[in-house]
Amino acid sequence: MRWARDGHEPAFRELVHRYERPVFSLIYRMVRDRALAEDLAQETFIKVLNALKSYKPEYKFSSWIFKIANNAAIDHLRRRQLDTLSLDGSPTARSPEEMHASAPQLGDVSESPLDEVESRELGGAIERAIGRLRPEYRSCILLRHVEGHSYEEIAQMLDLPLGTVKTYIHRARNELRVYLEDARE
Amino acid sequence: MNERLQTHLTPEEVELWATGLLSAARTFHLTECAECLAVAERERKLLVELAQLQRFAPSADFAEKVLAQVRIQTPSGSHHG
Numbered sequence: 304m305r306w307a308r309d310g311h312e313p314a315f316r317e318l319v320h321r322y323e324r325p326v327f328s329l330i331y332r333m334v335r336d337r338a339l340a341e342d343l344a345q346e347t348f349i350k351v352l353n354a355l356k357s358y359k360p361e362y363k364f365s366s367w368i369f370k371i372a373n374n375a376a377i378d379h380l381r382r383r384q385l386d387t388l389s390l391d392g393s394p395t396a397r398s399p400e401e402m403h404a405s406a407p408q409l410g411d412v413s414e415s416p417l418d419e420v421e422s423r424e425l426g427g428a429i430e431r432a433i434g435r436l437r438p439e440y441r442s443c444i445l446l447r448h449v450e451g452h453s454y455e456e457i458a459q460m461l462d463l464p465l466g467t468v469k470t471y472i473h474r475a476r477n478e479l480r481v482y483l484e485d486a487r488e
Numbered sequence: 489m490n491e492r493l494q495t496h497l498t499p500e501e502v503e504l505w506a507t508g509l510l511s512a513a514r515t516f517h518l519t520e521c522a523e524c525l526a527v528a529e530r531e532r533k534l535l536v537e538l539a540q541l542q543r544f545a546p547s548a549d550f551a552e553k554v555l556a557q558v559r560i561q562t563p564s565g566s567h568h569g
Contacts, residue, residue, distance in 0.1 A: 316555060323545070323546055327544055327545070331544050345557070448538035448539060449539070469499075476534060480534055
């Protein structure tokens with residue numbers, strides 16, 4: 304860490320190699336799009352490495368990088384939610400016919416090789432169940448049970464009260480169990 | 489509410505049990521309470537599934553793409569990257 308702060312390129316490279324998989328995996332499971340996850344993971348590392356001089360050693364480095372990664376994913380999901388067109392059609396439509404005419408048409412989009420990789424990687428029952436959680440539950444469950452962070456670290460990373468993190472994780476686990484039971488029926 | 493019901497494991501205790509960290513005294517409750525045992529078993533199964541999730545790798549040139557866009561200040565003070 305100190306070497307990277309002092310500008311040693313091999314130390315930068317080592318930091319990227321050490322954290323690229325966990326950071327990419329967190330973002331990928333949040334946004335569920337490989338190419339986008341790679342862009343957001345790159346943004347995360349660029350932000351972190353360019354700000355290394357301002358890094359406070361009393362803060363765990365992994366907490367810092369996961370905080371930035373999670374913010375990147377959540378910001379993207381919020382933007383996407385705002386950009387999403389209603390599938391029911393234009394909100395200004397004055398009749399059912401206008402609603403139907405302005406609704407996006409879902410044609411038969413063929414699956415690209417990247418789509419195939421994504422459906423293989425995120426297509427299992429547990430991955431699909433995680434994908435159904437609301438984003439803030441998803442962050443908490445991934446940081447706790449995949450990355451192994453403590454509740455206190457997660458609260459610090461997500462700027463949430465400790466009690467809220469515990470509640471989110473508890474609810475997320477309940478939802479996951481229900482989704483998995485549904486999938487097995 | 490009887491005393492046994494009041495001592496049901498909390499979600500945090502269930503998590504501790506599933507990871508082998510719950511105290512012996514609280515673990516004993518599971519030998520007496522079928523309800524908690526069923527919850528704990530379901531929870532353990534889920535936690536095992538989550539812990540076994542793989543870490544995905546980005547593309548092979550990920551580090552190069554990142555380093556090409558980072559301002560690396562060398563110890564002498566000059567920038568590259």
